[in-house]
Amino acid sequence: MIDPNAIDSDCCRSSLDKKKVYTSKFNELFLSNDVPKNITVFDTTLRDGEQTPGVALTCDDKIRIAKALDELGVNVIEVGFPASSQGEKDAAKAIMNLGLNSKVCGLARSVKSDIDAVADCGLNYVHTFIATSDSHLKYKLKMTQDEVLERAVSAVEYAKSRGLEVEFSCEDATRTSLEFLKKMHIAVQEAGVNRINVPDTVGTISPIAMEYLIRELKTVTKVPISVHCHDDFGMAVANTLSAVRGGAEQIHATINGMGERAGNASLEEAVLALMAFYNAETTINTKMIGPTCKLVSRLFGYPIPANKAIVGKNAFAHESGIHVHGVLNDPSTYEAFGPELVGVERNIVLGKHSGTHSIKEKLNEYGVVLDDERIAQVVDKIKDLADSGKEIDDAELVALASHFAEQHESKHINLDEFAVFTGVKTTPTAVVTLDINGEKRTGTSIGIGPVDAAINAIKTVMGNVFRLEEYCLNAITGGSDSLCEVMVKISKDGKGKAVSVGKGVGSDIVQTSVDATMEALDRLYSRLE
The missing domain is CATH 3.30.160.270 (Alpha-isopropylmalate synthase LeuA, regulatory domain)
Structure with a gap:
């Protein structure tokens, strides 16, 4: 751990400055030596993401998204739940036949027929699960802990016999007793599981509790631990980061945080945070984040909120004159990282907080040069329009500037x-x-x-x-x-x-x-x- 007194006054820059990431150096005080440095990304946009209310992707939609995810650099693409419908099977087969670099995974309950559906699609990776919390055992499965453990072990053994790479999840793990959770992990390990996922199925754990849980599970879990977080309390990304801090080596995430109810951990937020706060490495090509998020937004029919971190239209928008002046001189003044890092652009917004610097900079982009008096007139006009609720776009700014440039001095x-x-x-x-x-x-x-x-x-x-x-x-x-x-x-x-x-x-x-x-x-x- 670093001595706090060793932190210099330049707290806005870090060793990631060459990547145009400007984080607080105080983060370095809390870097842990046992945080995994290489994190694999399991994308479930096409499975859990598609479970967003009102979303139903066609096979062609899934293919387009799968290609984008592969170009983005995710390690695993969970393409759906093949046992649920013929359409899901067709999409899984089509995506598998694309010859992607990413692994292609299918979801399956701990049931042989579900696992067969995955294998029969030609997939070589299965994500199988069964619920383990007391409420799920009592009200959904109506099974005992011993029966669930036996079902899980049988599913893993059967999937392995079919030549599949197996990831296993204890559904609702964060509301399962730690003793039983450890027992489940030990049992599926002995059955040959490749990795074990820890789902916060209803988004009910806190970040500090998630780190504790993963550390405890690491005492008995020798295969890589994965984590799958939901956003019911707005903690999905924070819990994902805490899980990695506790030793998780793989994260589940979706583009734009899509998913059931409040959604899942946002891939773009989680990946950038891992890089910025933990100096962790992923295979993600960050420059493809912006285009991928826009594609998923369009095909899902869910607009990206303007204030969405990383990719919202306001994420790199600046209106205040002071902010614009600072950003134009050095982006680190009012940005956590450069927009080019994630494949989006900076936007100088014109409104009532705009100042002379931002107006001049925007006009310079269009080759329009005005003297200070005319610039002041343009600024005043923009502020008047903004006070009435009007947003000014670039074409309107140029028209205003041209109008003031052509005005004559005489006023009879x-x-x-x-x-x-x-x-x-x-x-x-x-x-x-x-x-x-x-x-x-x-x-x-x-x-x-x-x-x-x-x-x-x-x-x-x-x-x-x-x-x-x-x-x-x-x-x-x-x-x-x-x-x-x-x-x-x-x-x-x-x-x-x-x-x-x-x-x-x-x-x-x-x-x-x-x-x-x-x-x-x-x-x-x-x-x-």
Whole structure:
């Protein structure tokens, strides 16, 4: 153990800095020498993950996910429960025939027919199980401990006789008495099991208790111990890490933490945490995590929550001006690791917390350069829009920047007040007050719509000395909350001479139309002076 006083002041960087992982050095104080350094990953997305309510994958879906998992680098892919249906058998056979680098495993109860179903699909790895907790024995199996032990041993021996690699689970292990659990482990070891899994079937154990349990089981278990954690209390990943700290050499996990009820341990979270906190090695190609999570999300029909660790769209999103400034100078300031490590991208979000640095950086990506005054105008506009609940995307930012870049300096005519009234069985009516060289004038008019009424009201104030030659409206991104871009072309006295163009960008069509008209009018007035 490291002396706490030896920890230097640079606590945000670790020996993993070359991998762009910036963890606290205080983690090193609690590294244990008996933590396994190489952890195998047993992925059960296609079995336990598919048991997510409402999910039913086709054979083609399973094949696509299996290929992705193989490319991701998992050691074992649990493809399903072959005895449950012909579709499960077909998928298992198809995946086995892909010639993947990952081992392909099938689930089986401790029943010969289930084990036969796995073997008959051509699989060479079986995960067999039987419940061992008192509640399961009493209310589900209606069997004694001796009967369950005999069934488990028979299943392992039969699976071995069929040439299968065998992983055995005591279902609901974390609610099974330690004495009986140890007895089960000893018995299946003697039957030739290759590894033993410890499932926290209902997610009811705490991390410190999980470490204790695994350490106790290691006293009698000589084959590798695996662990399978559910997330009912939000502890699946924490319990997985604690199990490894206690000596578990294999973890069960699912992509995006999919699974029954609250799901399973999230593979992406568990793998990154093992690497960051324990310096443990896996065969996972971390750069494939992002693409794999997106594929599973799409095929499962379950969107990845925005605030999901590792791969959520907000995981590497920064809005606060201070945070953006720091991240742009050095990612370690506000990121635990670089997004490129897991195959995703950093996202500078534009909103009311955005500052000049983030706006400049985003505009630079599109080759847009503005002076400080124009940048300040863009920032103010973005904050105003954000306060109204509007999120600004890149296309809208560029449109705003272009709008401010094109604005002219002269301001002879300014909009002082504006209101429009419209509705069902109501004639659209607008009232505007303009400031013309310091003199305020008010006018009212109607129109066939609110935009028409507003422009007519401006005409009234100006004495109908201009004519609208052209009006063009575009939604910048196409969404219902998209910023709109309006272009108006007006001429003096409607004679087509002395034409002036104005543009506006905003979230409200009527207001933006008025802004564009006012800009065109001011330019026209300035030109005619």
